[in-house]
Amino acid sequence: MKQKARIRIGLIGAGWMGRHHAGNIMRNPDAELAGVADVNEVNIAHLRQDAGWDGPVYKDHQSLLESAVDAVVIASPNSHHAAMCLDAAHAGKHLYCEKPMAITLEDCRRIRDAVRKARVKYLIGYHRRLNPLYQYAHQLVREGRLGDVFMVESDYLHHIPGDWDIWSWLGKEGVAGSLFHAGSGHNVDLIRFFGGDIAEVSCMKGTFLPRKQQVETEDTALAMFRFASGAVGKVQFCVGPILPFQFNLRLYGTRGSVLNNRVWLDSIPKFADPGHERDCVELPASWVPDNVQGGISEPWGKLMDHFVDMMVREVPCLNDVDSAFQTSAACFAAMEAAKRNTVINLKEMMQ
Ligand SMILES: NC(=O)c1ccc[n+]([C@@H]2O[C@H](COP(=O)([O-])OP(=O)(O)OC[C@H]3O[C@@H](n4cnc5c(N)ncnc54)[C@H](O)[C@@H]3O)[C@@H](O)[C@H]2O)c1
Known part of the structure; x- marks a missing residue:
């Protein structure tokens, strides 16, 4: 054949x-x-x-x-x-x-x-949408097991040493663009995966950390989002903290919560009994993104x-391309919101 x-x-x-x-x-x-x-x-x-x-x-x-x-x-x-x-x-x-x-x-x-x-x-x-942790959490949401998800949070905390080669372009606004967009675009994409379309964006940002190569945009930002559903979201971004790489997801629903690989459901027996608040389902820790290996936690393959x-x-x-455009627009909206100290209506900005 x-x-x-x-x-x-x-x-x-x-x-x-x-x-x-x-x-x-x-x-x-x-x-x-x-x-x-x-x-x-x-x-x-x-x-x-x-x-x-x-x-x-x-x-x-x-x-x-x-x-x-x-x-x-x-x-x-x-x-x-x-x-x-x-x-x-x-x-x-x-x-x-x-x-x-x-x-x-x-x-x-x-x-x-x-x-x-x-x-x-x-x-x-x-x-990261293809990471088994987020696929599993998404299934919980689709099946209604978290109830109504009313708050979604994700963090990107990445210590990139100041003398790494990549700073030859990463710190330059004209080459890398906003560092929030470059790094936390992943988080904005992920909170959209769980929360759906974004309606409003606000943000505060700054540059705080010493390093050998200068950052022309921001190294730290806290962006807040309101989804079209009415739910709220937050993305925390920092490039350079003294901390190993952290990529976190937290979902809060009326019937359950997800904190990275730990899942609390109101259906887990005894959860409401005193002394059992910590009882949760623990998913493999290797599913939490580590930004290094292209394996289970970073499914580039x-x-x-x-x-x-x-x-x-x-x-x-x-x-x-439409989804990518929405994520990008939400990132640009965050930067604009921080600059103007205001809340941006995303639909208007995307027109
Ligand atoms: N999805 C992810 O998790 C992830 C992780 C890291 C980087 N990235 C993205 O991947 C891209 C590359 O990042 P990297 O870390 O590999 O950077 P890098 O600096 O290691 O690689 C960039 C490469 O592009 C080459 N290059 C520069 N100008 C070129 C041109 N005009 N034509 C052809 N090649 C050219 C450089 O010589 C270099 O080999 C960036 O956009 C970055 O945001 C994505």
Whole structure:
């Protein structure tokens, strides 16, 4: 029997994230890593060695787009996402773009419109929805086991040492954009997963932490959200605290709560009896995100498999360009709310 052709995927950006993506593309039996574009030869050599890959490399993304690829994965610094997505959409290539979608709301809108016009598939790189902890918690919500979820909170507390290479671009507003968007876009995406559409946004932010490389935007922010359902949400963001990486989720419903991997339900026997308040269901601690391994807690591989399935099996996209636009708009709204010390109506801002 003739074998079905594999989806040919090109990778733009062979840095830390790109190397994870390369391995995950190569592990998928329906996909092939058909080319890599990067301006940095050392990173390409590193990828070749890590992944044991020997395919064609390109110095610029346009040449990769002109080659026979069906889709591209974009893992370049944030300020490049817009032009690369627009070029890929114009070239009719399906797209998996790393977060953030782009560093301005106008660029996010342009990407959304170009993707719709070109009718290509688009997936944003918010992988955490596929973490088994959040899948399980989502199932509890869908089954009504938490009752009405009225408050959703998520934290991104990430100590990135000031002398890491990534600060060569991460601290610069013109390259990375808002650090809140870059880091806590994950949290905003996750609270949207549980709370649905966001209606209003407020925020306070600042820069507090000493480091060798300067941060031009913010290193700390507290953003508050009201969902269209009326429920409320909060995202806490800090890059640089003296603390190991923390990515937390807390859901509060009328019949139960989820605090990371611990679940309290009013149906757990004895919960209401004195002395049993701590009785809860404990899910595996390894499900709590740790930002390091691309395994169970950080399912980049699962998201790549989903991308391939979108193309091979026409599986509906779980986080498409409209969803990415909403998450991005909520992040931009938070920054604008902090700047103007006001509450932003998200629908108005997205128009
Ligand atoms: N989803 C996640 O959990 C996650 C985690 C980390 C990073 N990211 C995202 O992945 C992207 C890359 O981050 P990283 O940590 O890998 O950074 P990195 O600095 O390690 O890698 C970026 C790569 O892009 C290359 N590059 C720069 N300009 C280019 C151009 N014009 N054409 C082609 N390549 C170019 C660089 O040479 C480098 O190899 C960022 O957008 C970041 O936000 C996502």
